[in-house]
Amino acid sequence: MNKMNTNLSIPNIFTVSDGTGETALSIVRAVRVQFEHAEMHIERYNKVRSREMLEEMLLSAKNKNATVVATLVDPELRVFLISRSMQLGVKVVDVLFPLLETLSEQLGRRPSSIPGLLRQLDEGYFKRISAIEYTVRHDDGVISCDLPEADIILIGVSRTSKTPLSMYLGHKGYKVANIPLVPGIDPPIELSKVDQNKIIGLIIDPTRLAEIRVARIEALGTNDIGDYADIEKIFEELEWSREIFKKNKRWPVLDVTGKALEENSVEIEKIILSRFPELSDE
Known part of the structure; x- marks a missing residue:
């Protein structure tokens, strides 16, 4: 023994x-x-x-x-x-x-x-782990050669709940990438190489976005708001993102203002499953 x-x-x-x-x-x-x-x-x-x-x-x-x-x-x-x-x-x-x-x-x-x-140790567990690992690797604009493997791609300006929604959906078994839209800079060319039906734009009320950004700045221990939380700049930034969305007709746009994480997640799932019903079994 x-x-x-x-x-x-x-x-x-x-x-x-x-x-x-x-x-x-x-x-x-x-x-x-x-x-x-x-x-x-x-x-x-x-x-x-x-x-x-x-x-x-x-x-x-x-x-x-x-x-x-x-x-x-x-x-x-x-x-x-x-x-x-x-x-x-x-x-x-x-x-x-x-x-x-x-x-x-x-x-x-x-x-x-x-x-x-x-x-x-079952198949469902490994699928979720794979989805979460993929989602973490593709957080906040990190783009790699396996971007086309994403089930969902979320895009929007900073602080439109891209990361929380991505992690929430990743936890449920979806491979999610999220990509920030930066004013004056065209979306990454890699987006044109993926299935456009996977891409969902996120929008938010400008006043609410300003509040979220101010809170973020304060949490970082600084009072330097600058353009990041300036309401006029935010209006311009959101309008610019809307113009990007208008140019891409296959990208549905979801307004996340005042809605819980779960509610926005359900709406995203409905959109994706209507386009990719095979994902409902994953």
Whole structure:
């Protein structure tokens, strides 16, 4: 009989929740029992309700080579957790996914929040992982030779929810690329080489966009608004993007103003599935 290697390092487990965190902790404890109560370092992160708190937790997890066990309910936080953890190379287990998916199929409707992602070795899991990896690689204008493999390509000026929507849809199994429109610069030539039916333009109310950009600047710790959040410049920028969209008749345009991430995601899915019904099986 082979002896267990007792020199293995003690694993670090982080539990993260936007609630009390009891569910994640109970699951970790239940799993530990299966290893004859093997020693584990467990750190709890409860009532995590902002990206900043998740970022701090993930950086600590990366530093300690920890596995994160998550029971987040907020869909935007969940999307951020998945996408950011992949960028940092942190392992994340979202324990809500299997039950949510199963009940969704049986009840014939989606749950109130997007299902999570669990490390399960089945075809559906690998498709989602592939989609998320593709989406992370093609975030914010990163273009590569496999751009034509995208299921969805989102384009719009800065802060029109391109990245959150991309990660949300990537989490659901779609390969998504998002490309920013920069005033005065023509869209990348690579866009002309892909199926134009995959491209969707994003637009937003200028006043709302100004508010979002000001908040972004403040979050970065600076008061230098400049042209980026100047309302007159934003009007010009959005009008310029509308002209780009008008020149490309096959690009539907979605107004994201005042709508939740889930609502915009559903509209994008409807557009894409009407054009590519075969994606509904993925």
